[in-house]
Amino acid sequence: MKTVRDIMTKDPAVCTRDTPLPEVARQMVEHDCGCVPVVEDRQTLKPVGTVTDRDIACRVVAADQDPRQKTAGDCMSTPCVTVAPEASVEDCCRALEENRIRRAVVVDDRGRCCGMVAQADVARHAGEEQTHGVVQEVSRPTEAASAVGRG
Numbered sequence: 001m002k003t004v005r006d007i008m009t010k011d012p013a014v015c016t017r018d019t020p021l022p023e024v025a026r027q028m029v030e031h032d033c034g035c036v037p038v039v040e041d042r043q044t045l046k047p048v049g050t051v052t053d054r055d056i057a058c059r060v061v062a063a064d065q066d067p068r069q070k071t072a073g074d075c076m077s078t079p080c081v082t083v084a085p086e087a088s089v090e091d092c093c094r095a096l097e098e099n100r101i102r103r104a105v106v107v108d109d110r111g112r113c114c115g116m117v118a119q120a121d122v123a124r125h126a127g128e129e130q131t132h133g134v135v136q137e138v139s140r141p142t143e144a145a146s147a148v149g150r151g
Helices: 021-031 053-061 089-099 119-125 128-138
Strands: 035-039 047-052 103-107 113-118
Touching (some): 021 035, 035 113, 047 053
Antiparallel strands (some): 035 047, 103 113
């Protein structure tokens, strides 16, 4: 049985609450990702949220705010859903579905961010049935798709 460790992106780019949004966006470009975990600080790497490209677009740009004047903390999604590297892919899929999110932060036994699992990772490495379930659940419309707190 595959585990999260088998499919995760290891050592993802991270930011802190006070990281300027342009820097977060540059990390997304540089690392070809749509989500950057927000950590308490760069020493502990304890995740406190995530910033997605959608968070920036919907919570800042669409709200007519200047992204150059905002930080990760201004638009991050919370709470941060995490999974352990030892968790099964099935358990990870369940977490994505239950929380209706496209990505989960992977944390080690000390609570440090050590990876990311995205819906795309599930599609590449899990079975067709698991992939279908995740895509179906997380793609269902919500009442407030861009509300602060979820991304």
